[in-house]
Amino acid sequence: MNLFPTFRLLAATGVAAGAALLLTSCDTTPRERQEVVRDEVRNLDTLADRAAAKLRVAGRRAARFDSVSRARARQPISDADASTFANELLGTYAGIEQLTPATIEPAFTQFMQQVRARRKAWTQRDWDYATVISRRLNAQFRKIRLDIKGRDELHIRALQTEFTAMETSRDVKDLREAVREE
Template sequence: MKIPVLFAWLGAASLCTACDSTPRERQAVVDQEARKLDTLADKAAAKLRIAGRRAARFDSASRARSRQPLDPAAEMALTSELLGTYTAVEQLTPATIEPAFVQFMQQVRARRKAWTQRDWDYATAISRRLNAQFRAIRLDIRGRDELHIRALQTEFTALETSRDVKDLGQAVKQQP
């Protein structure tokens, strides 16, 4: 019996406290809290504007980089490094295309952490050539090999996208 009475008394005490202030005093407190919220919102908006500008600069630099033609000699050198004995991509057969993709992805996994965005541009060009050859001979490839190739293609796209996201995140976080 004593506990409910205590709760009732505490509830009444908090109502009395609210009754002890005037509407003008309560309005002053609300105005002060609203100013604090406005200040926080302004700071957050400024941070978002800065992040947006940095992201736009990153995107602009990325587009400018991708418009620059790839050096054929550098592309051939990287093709040789990434594909090893499967360098002649246009001559890959249904029997050799799956091992070529496996070789390519093994090298990409091993080297990706040290790559720049430009290195990824070259790797993407090589991937496109592999994919074009895959499309050309796809109907003659065994189903199991095709599924494995599709998984490797997806992995390459995921690795490349994660690098783009990582670089964008770093560009947004960097100091002006």
């Protein structure tokens, strides 16, 4: 067998370690190479076991986070707290069912300004209340959508998308933190 083309290929690709392996394998017996392979397989098994253990722990933490989230979602939203939250986020636009085609776009803008300003300090429960308010705004938007100017509708759609992105970002952040804990 002519090894010279192999050496040329290794040299061309800059793989000196490969060339060294070829040369050292010529100086060893099959039994010695077999032992080296066994050692490497043991090392790989150890690494795989460690990775599997980390994945099991992360999976348990993610499942715990999911069960806590589900339990929180099953808790009823207090109408009084939702009303208070709506007053804080919407100010003069808190009467969502009375919003008109002329006032719905400023209401969405007010809502998102407050969400942007407060979101970093919010708990998941605060996000639940904000989501309730967002759904109510969206329901009112759907009722009067045909009477809203195109420019205002586009702006509202952009604000709706921004809210969804912020809410999802918070969920992902909380999940990441839950998986990393301990």
